[in-house]
Amino acid sequence: MPCKNLSFLVVEDHEFQRRGLVQLLASLGATAVHGAQDGEAALKLIADASQPVDIVICDVNMPGMDGMEFVRRWSERGDPSSLILMSAIEPELLGTVAxxxxxxxxxxxxxxxxxxxxxxxxxxxELHRSQQRLPLPKDHSFSFDEITAAWVGEEFECWFEPRINLATGAPRAMAAVPRWRHLAEGVLEADAFMPSIRARALDDSFTCLHVQQAAAACRRWQLKCEGIPVSVNLGFHSLADVNLSPRIHHILQREGLDPRLMILSVNEAALDTNQLAQVLENLARLRLLGFGLAISDFGMGPTALDPLALAAFTELHIPSRFVVGSDRDPSARAGLAVALEAAQQLKVPAVATGIASKYEWTQLHEWGCRFGQGPFIAPPMSRSAVPRWLANRQNAELSEA
Structure with missing residues (x-):
């Protein structure tokens, strides 16, 4: 039965529809099904630890606290439950809410x-069941002492997600992603611990640690796979610090890595700041030193950016929400088209993230996207696994030639 061993919360103001859905889920084997008439009642139920919820099914248009406000308020809790949005509103508007x-x-x-x-x-x-998520800490918060102990114990690691040429399948770069090999919780994704890092004003120090680990790993795989760069996300809180560029350059000098083998990715939101002059100074200095620069999550920040602010960038990264489901979601497809058009106007290659199917790979290539990464290509892997993956990929290309 599809709902076996799962608990649900149905948030629906129409009593007849709410009861009908509760009965449907029960008939499908749900362990427990709770009902709420609006977002406010739903938040109270979620706050009750004695009634854990795996999946929330929520209407959008409700009196009182509607589905949109509920999602915002719910997200502030960092709740690990999954969400299904349900509504009679037109598909385009429902896609916007999604x-x-x-x-x-x-x-x-x-x-x-x-x-x-x-x-x-x-x-x-079934998608909820199939998703292989890394474990999250129960309270989603770590103390300064816990973070310090992990830092000293070298529990923070750099993992790498392969990026390929969509036309040939050849490796293009390795995208660095932070992980915490927590002694009790297992390997944690960044979303699990970065809020605690930021809350304790450790952003800049963690950025430097991340860059150092990525540079060290990249230098090592050059011995067997020469010319494959590493791409690193920079926390935008650091970008207004005019000392950032010399600090990063010093890290690469210490690790013996050519700056031309590192692409620094900057979130689009970083350009929407009253310290834009300092940000642009950092970007210009980094480009002069030889670093590649990528603008990430394009389309999720300011709706209109001064082209001069984008002139230093060498890549444009398309967020996964414009990639995944673009075959059936008009909103995602429209965002994808805008991003690809922007890359063409800036004369820089587009890099798609989150590619989850062969269809998405093929569509992106046909639409002019040059590079991509995502679970269909390869999931993030530990530093030690990178040289082997690169060698296998290159061997496969030789055998196909």
């Missing part, structure tokens, strides 16, 4: 139109 939920970092399984049926819900519920 993108809003993703922007709030909610674990959105998908959207469905009313009335809810077993055929509509079952694939989304």
């Amino acid at each position: 993108n809003m939920a993703l922007a709030y970092k909610v674990r959105l399984l998908g959207v469905t139109s009313k009335p809810a049926t077993a055929a509509k819900l079952t694939p989304l519920i």
Whole structure:
């Protein structure tokens, strides 16, 4: 039964529809199904630790606290439950609400139109089961002492997600992602611990540690796979510090890595600041030193950027929310088209993130996207696994030639 061993919360103001959905989920084997008439009642139920919830199914248009406010308020809790959005509103508007939920970092399984049926819900519920998420800490917060101990114990690591040429499949770069090999919780993703790092004003120090680890790993794999750069995300809180560029350059000098083998990725939101002059000074200095520069999450920041602010960039990264589901989501497809057009106008290559299917790979290539990464290509891997993956990839290309 698709709902076996799962608990649900149905947030729906229409009593008849709410009862019908509760009964449907129960018939599909749900362990428990709770109901709430609006977002406010739902938040109270979620706050009750004695009634844990795996999946929330929420209507969008409700009196009182509607679905959009509920998602915002719910996201502030950092709750690990999954979300299914359900509504009778037009698909384009529902797609906009879905993108809003993703922007709030909610674990959105998908959207469905009313009335809810077993055929509509079952694939989304199966998606919840199939997602292999790294474990999260129970309270989503770490103390300064815990972070310091992990730092000293070298528990923070750099993992790498392969980026390839979509036309040939050849390796293009390795994208660095931070991980915490927590002694009790296992390997944690950045979303689990970066809020604690930021809350304790350790952003800049962690950025430097991340760059240092990425540079060291990149230098080592050059011995067997020469010319494959590493791409590193820079926390935008650091970008207004005019000492950032010499600090990063010094790290690479110490690790013996040519700056031309590192691409520094900057979130688009970093350019929407009253310290833009300092940010642009840093970017200009980094380019002069030989670093590549990428603008990431394009389309999620300011709606109109001065082209001069983008002139230093050498790549444009397309967020996964414009890539995944672009075959069926008009909003995602429109965002993808805008990003690809922007890359063409800036005369820089586009890099798609989050590629999850062969269809997405093929569509992106046909639309003019040159590079990509995502779970369909390869998941993030530990530093020690990178040389082997690169060698296998290059051997496969030689055998196909």
